[in-house]
Amino acid sequence: MPNDRINWYPGHMAKSRRLLADQLRAVDAVIELCDARAPLATRNPDLEKLTRGKARILVLNKADLADDRQTARWLETFRRRGLTALRFNSNGGKVKDILARIEEASKPALERYAARGVRKTIRFMVIGIPxxxxxxFINRLHGSAIAKASDRPGVTRANQWVKIGPFLEILDTPGMLPPRMDDQEGAQLLAYLGSIRDEIMDTEALAGGLMALLYRLDPAALSARYKLPEGCGEAPHELLEAACRGRGWLLSGGRYDTDRAAALVLDEFRGGKIGKITIQPAPERTTGGDGHGE
Ligand SMILES: Nc1nc2c(ncn2[C@@H]2O[C@H](COP(=O)(O)OP(=O)(O)O)[C@@H](O)[C@H]2O)c(=O)[nH]1
Ligand SMILES: [Mg+2]
Known part of the structure; x- marks a missing residue:
């Protein structure tokens, strides 16, 4: 997937970067969100240097869609690197748990303020790729719909702070980072997750590639969902056609409706209907290093 097909225009990027820098200046702490199904592919490594000196929490969001054992291993991996990391489901997770962790991570900043004799609330913001x-996540913390406004880069308005605890305020607008596109494999995972616009891609190739990956990671889940026959071929087009047979996605004359199949497979995966599957497995513990320096 060539980089030039990705919808991040340099102008946009420069603008959203400036906006993010402004927002960052106003906060003490940052909550970075990534997708628990592909934690590295959905993080932008630039955030590390952009947030130096600030408290930071990494949230593996959409944990309800990921493999629980893999999520546990990813959390362990990040914690070993010294990051505060936790899992969350923004559609149903307990806000109390998240707040406790934010308060914990904010303590050093609060103590610094106290030492200077100022009583200040800790301000934090949520950052991540699209x-x-x-x-x-922000809506969940608010318990209201005010974050629905716009997080499109370039839409500027005054920062709005929402108090969510005695010492905590959250910025109502999330910070946007572009997805990392320099790594082909990661970009492919982003496409499977729907984090890159579908209309710029060949849907059948995408769905076929996803099926081939899922067939390696969790053959039972894929086979059950699409009634794949025993010993089904592993090639993308074979899997897509087998799904057409299994689910009856046929056109007149018995031809396979691979177009429809592709769109449905992508939808079903993204909605968690195929199963709780982590498409970027955590590094093995025994290797000592995982080749992804923080
Ligand atoms: N299952 C599940 N879906 C989520 C979760 N968080 C967000 N979503 C869904 O993911 C999609 C993108 O969410 P959105 O908040 O718009 O992402 P943003 O672009 O980072 O602001 C929406 O369809 C959400 O309903 C989660 O924790 N679990
Ligand atoms: Mg949004």
Whole structure:
């Protein structure tokens, strides 16, 4: 997937970067959201240097859609690197747990203020690439719909702060980072998750590639969902056609409706209907390093 097909125009990027820098200046702490199904592919490594000196929490969001054992291993991986990391489901998770962790991470900043004799609330913001659930997460913390406004880059308005605890205020607009597109494999995972616009891609190739990946990671789940026959071929087009047979996605004359199948497979995966599957498995513990320096 060539980078030039991705919808992040340099102008947009420069603008959203400036906006993010402004927002960052106003906060003490940052909550970084990534997608628990592909935690590395859905993080932008630039955030590390952009947030130096600030308290940071990494939330593996959409944990309800990911494999629980994989999520546990990812959390362990990040914690070993010294990051505060936790899992969450923004559609149903307990806000109390998240707030406790935010308060814990904010303590050093609060103590610094106290030492200087100022009583200040800790301000924090939510940051992440598109589609990781930033707006949903903020709404969950608010218990209202005010984050629905716009997080499109370039839409400027005054920062709005919402008090969510005695010492905590959250910025109502999430910070946007572009997805990382320099790594082909990661970009492919982003496409499967729907974090890159579908209309710029070949849907059948995308769905076929996803099926081939899922067939390696969780053959039972894929086979059950699409009634794949025993010993089904592993090639993308074979899997897509087998799904057409299994689910009866046929056109007149008995031809396979691969077009429809592709769109449905992508939808079903993104909606968690195929199963709780992590498409970027956590590194093995025994290797000592995982090749992805923080
Ligand atoms: N299952 C599940 N879906 C989520 C979760 N968080 C967000 N979503 C869904 O993911 C999609 C993108 O969420 P949104 O908040 O708009 O992402 P944003 O682009 O980062 O602001 C929406 O369809 C949300 O309903 C989660 O924790 N679990
Ligand atoms: Mg949003």
């Amino acid at each position: 589609n990781v659930g930033k707006s949903t």
